[in-house]
Amino acid sequence: MRANFIFSEVWIGLRRNLTMTIAVIITVAVGMAMLGVGLMINAQVTMMQGFWYDKVEVSVFLCAKNSQIPACNGKAITDAQTKALEQQIKAMPGVEKVYFEDQATAYKNFQDSASNNPLVNATKVEDMPTSFRVKLADPDKYQPVIDALKGQPGVAQAMNQKELIEQFFVMLDKLRGGALAVAIILVLAAALLIGNTVRLSAFNRRRETGIMRLVGASNLYIQLPFVMEGMIAGLVGGVFAAVMLIVAKVFLFEEIGRYLALGAQIGWNDVASVITLTMVIGVLICVLASFVTLRRYLRV
Amino acid sequence: MCHPRSVLTPRLACRDALVIHFDNVTKVYTNQNRPALDHVSVDVDKGEFVFLVGPSGSGKSTFLRLVLKEERPNSGAIHVAGKDLARLSNFKVPHLRRRIGCVFQDFRLLPNKNVYENVAFALEVIGKPRRFIRKVVPEVIELVGLEGKAHRMPDELSGGEQQRVAMARAFVNRPMILLADEPTGNIDPATSIGIMKVLDRINRTGTTVVMATHDAAIVDSMRKRVVELEDGKIVRDQSRGVYGQAY
Numbered sequence: 001m002r003a004n005f006i007f008s009e010v011w012i013g014l015r016r017n018l019t020m021t022i023a024v025i026i027t028v029a030v031g032m033a034m035l036g037v038g039l040m041i042n043a044q045v046t047m048m049q050g051f052w053y054d055k056v057e058v059s060v061f062l063c064a065k066n067s068q069i070p071a072c073n074g075k076a077i078t079d080a081q082t083k084a085l086e087q088q089i090k091a092m093p094g095v096e097k098v099y100f101e102d103q104a105t106a107y108k109n110f111q112d113s114a115s116n117n118p119l120v121n122a123t124k125v126e127d128m129p130t131s132f133r134v135k136l137a138d139p140d141k142y143q144p145v146i147d148a149l150k151g152q153p154g155v156a157q158a159m160n161q162k163e164l165i166e167q168f169f170v171m172l173d174k175l176r177g178g179a180l181a182v183a184i185i186l187v188l189a190a191a192l193l194i195g196n197t198v199r200l201s202a203f204n205r206r207r208e209t210g211i212m213r214l215v216g217a218s219n220l221y222i223q224l225p226f227v228m229e230g231m232i233a234g235l236v237g238g239v240f241a242a243v244m245l246i247v248a249k250v251f252l253f254e255e256i257g258r259y260l261a262l263g264a265q266i267g268w269n270d271v272a273s274v275i276t277l278t279m280v281i282g283v284l285i286c287v288l289a290s291f292v293t294l295r296r297y298l299r300v
Numbered sequence: 301m302c303h304p305r306s307v308l309t310p311r312l313a314c315r316d317a318l319v320i321h322f323d324n325v326t327k328v329y330t331n332q333n334r335p336a337l338d339h340v341s342v343d344v345d346k347g348e349f350v351f352l353v354g355p356s357g358s359g360k361s362t363f364l365r366l367v368l369k370e371e372r373p374n375s376g377a378i379h380v381a382g383k384d385l386a387r388l389s390n391f392k393v394p395h396l397r398r399r400i401g402c403v404f405q406d407f408r409l410l411p412n413k414n415v416y417e418n419v420a421f422a423l424e425v426i427g428k429p430r431r432f433i434r435k436v437v438p439e440v441i442e443l444v445g446l447e448g449k450a451h452r453m454p455d456e457l458s459g460g461e462q463q464r465v466a467m468a469r470a471f472v473n474r475p476m477i478l479l480a481d482e483p484t485g486n487i488d489p490a491t492s493i494g495i496m497k498v499l500d501r502i503n504r505t506g507t508t509v510v511m512a513t514h515d516a517a518i519v520d521s522m523r524k525r526v527v528e529l530e531d532g533k534i535v536r537d538q539s540r541g542v543y544g545q546a547y
Binding site for chain 2: 005208210213218
């Protein structure tokens with residue numbers, strides 16, 4: 001096997017089909033980037049689920065003076081009521097831990113979680129509600145707790161944080177689905193484009209391949225330059241996709257993460273494994289498409 | 301492997317050096333009723349020079365394509381270079397073709413490669429080492445009478461010279477058999493003589509030459525074995541024949 005001979009053939013083939021090659025590279029790059037973004041969202045969701053489901057708790061907001069919430073009737077909760085409520089929550093089955101969040105703590109948490117939000121400056125410590133934070137042994141069994149606490153005297157609102165987070169996860173799921181759908185369509189387009197490129201290439205080089213066949217070149221020797229063309233296009237597309245994914249990590253995931261306080265961030269090792277995977281898939285698809293087309297258009 | 305001949309001209313001895321052996325071969329192309337070859341049996345010995353003559357459509361090209369295993373017969377057995385083609389896997393066909401050189405009417409040179417590169421191409425694509433190529437290509441270019449023209453491009457050469465390049469390419473790997481499909485078809489008679497001299501020279505190195513041709517003058521002047529096909533059947537097999545029916 002003479003490597004430089006194969007490479008010169010590949011180079012000639014790629015140059016002759018420059019426009020098609022560029023089309024293949026762009027399609028593969030965008031398709032693989034989409035696939036990669038989908039995979040990265042996936043990793044992000046898994047990570048956030050792990051992070052948040054540990055912290056998920058039922059919040060029982062208590063009535064403050066002049067509260068607008070109808071359940072309070074404009075009256076603040078009394079100390080006796082607070083104590084009774086705490087006892088009641090502690091006695092409930094499935095409750096792991098209960099702690100009281102006063103206004104100062106609530107204000108501090110609010111400041112931490114929404115540092116970029118202009119509301120922070122307009123909010124005073126006195127505006128913050130007090131609440132009981134209830135940690136459940138099984139975060140999925142929140143409904144009976146909420147049902148029991150709603151309507152108790154002095155309780156403004158009982159809500160499960162999981163519901164809020166769930167909405168966000170649903171949105172991420174949709175984003176992931178969209179990215180993967182686009183990726184599949186583009187991968188299909190890339191496969192067809194590669195098929196077309198190889199067909200053109202085989203037609204352009206029918207003289208050479210005809211002679212190669214006659215003088216007894218092995219099938220591998222005849223087909224390899226074409227397959228390598230597809231492979232190189234796939235590889236270059238994969239490199240572009242990798243760049244796009246790195247950009248996405250820096251400017252999309254990290255920025256959004258900072259703004260929304262997602263809590264957990266995918267790391268560079270996740271990005272690296274996603275890049276490797278998309279690269280392998282991209283090259284594999286290109287090589288397969290080349291082989292399938294060669295079977296049809298290059299008689300051996 | 302030695303089979304009695306079933307042809308018109310009987311041979312005295314049956315040697316064991318058969319290079320091409322057709323036994324009752326029939327080839328019908330799809331979408332055609334008439335067979336291109338009709339129960340053809342013919343043997344070619346090592347080192348023979350055989351003219352394959354007959355009108356267009358008589359099956360000459362089909363015969364050559366069957367030898368190369370570019371087509372497979374509908375019935376009958378074909379042995380080439382000691383191999384039963386029916387039992388030769390597709391994987392091994394390239395190795396068969398390395399033992400067969402081919403020359404065509406239309407030369408089939410690569411226009412973007414010079415004479416040397418065209419000949420070297422045949423060796424490059426079967427993975428021969430560069431040192432070997434550098435040694436044998438000039439030798440074979442000299443053999444076909446193109447010394448000093450190694451760096452010319454095909455379009456700078458006459459038709460006869462281009463055909464010499466094609467012959468050099470076909471012969472550079474020292475094949476056992478050289479198939480020539482109307483090699484003088486595009487060349488004027490004076491130049492054809494030179495081409496035939498090269499073929500004769502190649503034949504003298506021990507390579508079996510099978511040449512399909514329409515060129516009566518060449519066949520008559522060479523006085524070699526002539527196999528005549530008509531409508532896919534062998535109608536004549538003469539050891540020192542001429543083109544026409546004149547015996």
